[in-house]
Amino acid sequence: MKIIGVTGPTGAGKSLLCKELSKKIPVIDADEVYHSLLIPPSDCLVAIRQAFGDHVFTLDGTLDRAALSAIVFADEKKLALLNRTVLEFVLKKIRTMIDTLKSDGASAVLLDAPTLIESGFHRECDAVISVLASPELRLSRIITRDDLSEEKASSRISAQKDDDFYRQHSDLVLINDGSIAPLVLRCTEFLSTLGVAL
Numbered sequence: 583m584k585i586i587g588v589t590g591p592t593g594a595g596k597s598l599l600c601k602e603l604s605k606k607i608p609v610i611d612a613d614e615v616y617h618s619l620l621i622p623p624s625d626c627l628v629a630i631r632q633a634f635g636d637h638v639f640t641l642d643g644t645l646d647r648a649a650l651s652a653i654v655f656a657d658e659k660k661l662a663l664l665n666r667t668v669l670e671f672v673l674k675k676i677r678t679m680i681d682t683l684k685s686d687g688a689s690a691v692l693l694d695a696p697t698l699i700e701s702g703f704h705r706e707c708d709a710v711i712s713v714l715a716s717p718e719l720r721l722s723r724i725i726t727r728d729d730l731s732e733e734k735a736s737s738r739i740s741a742q743k744d745d746d747f748y749r750q751h752s753d754l755v756l757i758n759d760g761s762i763a764p765l766v767l768r769c770t771e772f773l774s775t776l777g778v779a780l
């Protein structure tokens with residue numbers, strides 16, 4: 583089974599691309615996997631509490647995601663700490679999901695993962711696709727999508743790697759500056775060169 587990693591900075595449009603391709607190929611969304619691990623009781627939550635303390639949790643024991651986001655997107659070291667803390671839990675679940683798809687006879691899977699390269703999981707992929715877009719476009723998309731102030735959206739962008747980082751680790755780079763249809767077509771053509779027929 584072919585494992586295709588899809589990554590890129592926030593607001594570039596990788597999830598939109600994966601949503602379109604999910605009509606033809608199974609997609610594992612790493613963010614959804616992470617969020618599923620935040621439902622108590624959870625070993626992942628225990629690890630987050632140990633790393634960041636009680637103040638990122640509400641009284642009923644659930645994670646205060648807004649409080650955690652405010653910390654990690656304002657401090658590169660804290661963001662790296664969060665990624666390290668949750669990584670083993672997320673990757674373990676993703677590998678289990680991939681094994682299940684393989685057992686079910688799937689010929690390929692797309693892994694939608696914003697920190698695919700940083701996690702090292704790109705080395706377990708048969709190919710890596712990065713979706714990029716201009717900072718201006720990304721900023722407007724994030725503000726609209728997440729209902730954030732320009733300042734908070736800018737801090738999220740600045741907390742991520744630059745385009746060159748993605749280019750250096752990718753087999754295919756897609757620039758999402760408008761319609762998603764051309765990206766789906768290019769992606770489909772690329773996948774066919776890997777023997778993945780959609």
